[in-house]
Amino acid sequence: MQLGMIGLGRMGANMVRRLMRGGHECVVWDVSAESIQKLAGEGATGSNSFEDFIAKLETPRAVWIMVPAGEATEKTVKSLAEHLASGDTIIDGGNSYFKDDVRRAGTLTGKGIRYVDVGTSGGVWGLERGYCMMIGGPKEAVERLNPIFKTLAPGPGNITRTPGREKIQGTVEDGYLYCGPSGAGHFVKMIHNGIEYGLMQAYAEGFDIFHNASSEQLPEDIRYNLNVADIAEVWRRGSVISSWLLDLTAMALVEDPKLENYTGYVQDSGEGRWTIQAAIEEAVPAEVLSAALYTRFRSRQEHTFAEKILSAMRQKFGGHLEPRSK
Numbered sequence: 460m461q462l463g464m465i466g467l468g469r470m471g472a473n474m475v476r477r478l479m480r481g482g483h484e485c486v487v488w489d490v491s492a493e494s495i496q497k498l499a500g501e502g503a504t505g506s507n508s509f510e511d512f513i514a515k516l517e518t519p520r521a522v523w524i525m526v527p528a529g530e531a532t533e534k535t536v537k538s539l540a541e542h543l544a545s546g547d548t549i550i551d552g553g554n555s556y557f558k559d560d561v562r563r564a565g566t567l568t569g570k571g572i573r574y575v576d577v578g579t580s581g582g583v584w585g586l587e588r589g590y591c592m593m594i595g596g597p598k599e600a601v602e603r604l605n606p607i608f609k610t611l612a613p614g615p616g617n618i619t620r621t622p623g624r625e626k627i628q629g630t631v632e633d634g635y636l637y638c639g640p641s642g643a644g645h646f647v648k649m650i651h652n653g654i655e656y657g658l659m660q661a662y663a664e665g666f667d668i669f670h671n672a673s674s675e676q677l678p679e680d681i682r683y684n685l686n687v688a689d690i691a692e693v694w695r696r697g698s699v700i701s702s703w704l705l706d707l708t709a710m711a712l713v714e715d716p717k718l719e720n721y722t723g724y725v726q727d728s729g730e731g732r733w734t735i736q737a738a739i740e741e742a743v744p745a746e747v748l749s750a751a752l753y754t755r756f757r758s759r760q761e762h763t764f765a766e767k768i769l770s771a772m773r774q775k776f777g778g779h780l781e782p783r784s785k
Contacts, residue, residue, distance in 0.1 A: 460606045461486065463512060463522040464503075465535055466553075467494040469778050470579065471525030473586035474552070474611060475503055481610035488512035509538065519546040521604060523577075528555045528729060536563055536574075545571025548600050552577045556733055557642035557649060560595065564641035573600040574641060577608075578648020582777040589613030592635040593651070595644030601637050608635045646737075653734025653748045656727075658704055659769050660751035666691070666708070667765035688712035704772055711771035721770040723762025724781045725755045 460483050464475050467489040475485045479502050486504040489495050499505030506512035516522070520543060524535050532555055539549055549572060551560065557576070564574040575596035581588060590611045594601055601608075612634035620632065630636060638647045669690060672683040691709035695701050711718070731752040738745035758766040773779040 460484070460604075461517050461521070462607055463488070463516050463520065464525060465489070465512070465522060465539075466525035467491065467498060468525065469583050470552075470581070470585060471523075472498060473583070474523070474525065474590065476501065477586055477589070478607065478610055479503065483607065483610060486512060486515045510542070513542045518544070519548065520544075521548045521550065521607070523550040523552055523607075525552050528553045533559075536567075540567060540570060540572060543570075543572050546573075548573040548575060548604070550575045550577055550604070551645075552579045554578070554648065554652070554728060554730055555645050556729070557595075557644075557646040560642040560645050564596065573597050575600055575604065576642060576644040578644045578651065580648065580651060581613075584776065585611075589634055593644045593647040594635060594637050595639055595646070596641050598637065605630075609633060611635075649730045649733050649737070652728070652730035653745075653752075655704075656731045656734075656751040656755070657747045658702070659772050660747075660754055660765075662704060662708060662772070663765035663768040666768050667763055670764040686716075688716050704776070707772050707775035708768060711768075711775055715771075718764065718767035718771055721767040721774070722781060723758055723764075723766030723770060725758040725766050725769045725773070726779070726781060727752060727755045731755070 462478060462483060463486045464471055465488050467475070467487055472494065475487060475498055478485050484504065486506065487495055487498050488506045488509060495505045504515055506515060513520075522539055522543070524532060526532055526535055532551060532553055536549060536551070543549070549567065551574070555576065560574065560576040567574045573596065575594065578593035579590050581590035590613070592608055592612060594608065608630070612630075614634065615632050624632065638644050666687055669685045669687050672685050674682070688709065691705060691712050695705055695709055715721070731748070735745060735749050735752060738748070755769070758769070770781050773781070
């Protein structure tokens with residue numbers, strides 16, 4: 460199947476590579492000519508301009524946007540709306556706010572252009588591991604794109620089937636899910652990222668307690684000089700709190716046991732805030748997720764070992780580089 464990809468950053472470029480490995484044809488466009496040339500050298504169809512990109516797509520066209528949420532996505536969707544026709548599909552695979560999806564979908568419906576929102580998780584590891592996808596939009600448009608989703612998804616792998624799912628049909632065991640109408644995909648991904656904040660914060664606080672277990676403020680007989688890298692490693696094996704985030708933490712601690720390459724400055728990309736807003740609108744208590752978000756705000760003022768753990772995890776799963784403290 461042919462797919463156009465706009466945005467060839469860390470995730471966009473690797474998604475193109477995974478699709479080409481799966482036998483799909485990819486037409487690519489980016490503001491960076493170097494990024495286009497690099498993927499063209501690997502087998503993608505490069506474009507000399509935005510107009511050239513559109514011209515190289517076969518109808519009905521499918522264009523996947525992988526650019527930062529907000530103004531960049533808004534401009535890209537508007538530009539595509541001016542060049543695409545009825546029956547074409549725009550896929551937003553970034554981290555857009557779900558209410559923006561609903562608005563954009565409504566605007567594009569009048570032109571006959573379908574809008575699909577895809578919450579995409581996998582980060583810089585997606586090329587090999589695959590991408591978990593949460594999808595919203597017109598069901599018929601999503602079904603047409605199924606070959607794309609199936610190739611990008613991780614597949615069943617070696618994960619043990621959940622008891623009781625033997626007779627349940629669907630794509631979830633392959634790693635992608637149609638969640639509902641416009642905005643539903645990004646809504647589910649938004650909560651996914653909010654939960655991610657909470658999980659990361661729990662690990663970070665636990666390792667910070669280990670880090671300070673040798674404090675001189677403690678009685679000498681209960682001071683412990685603990686090897687946090689070894690603790691992370693042993694927890695990976697049979698522990699009830701084992702996870703991919705823990706795997707990445709163990710990796711970071713082996714490379715840099717004192718996390719001296721991290722400042723403890725921790726950014727938030729928006730989804731955590733939107734999760735709390737949704738909780739407020741629904742009158743749902745979200746104490747852990749709120750506290751995790753506020754801790755990231757505080758990290759920009761003072762830096763603890765817990766914040767360095769958070770920063771290390773972000774760098775490992777997404778390649779995020781935090782700014783150095785001023």
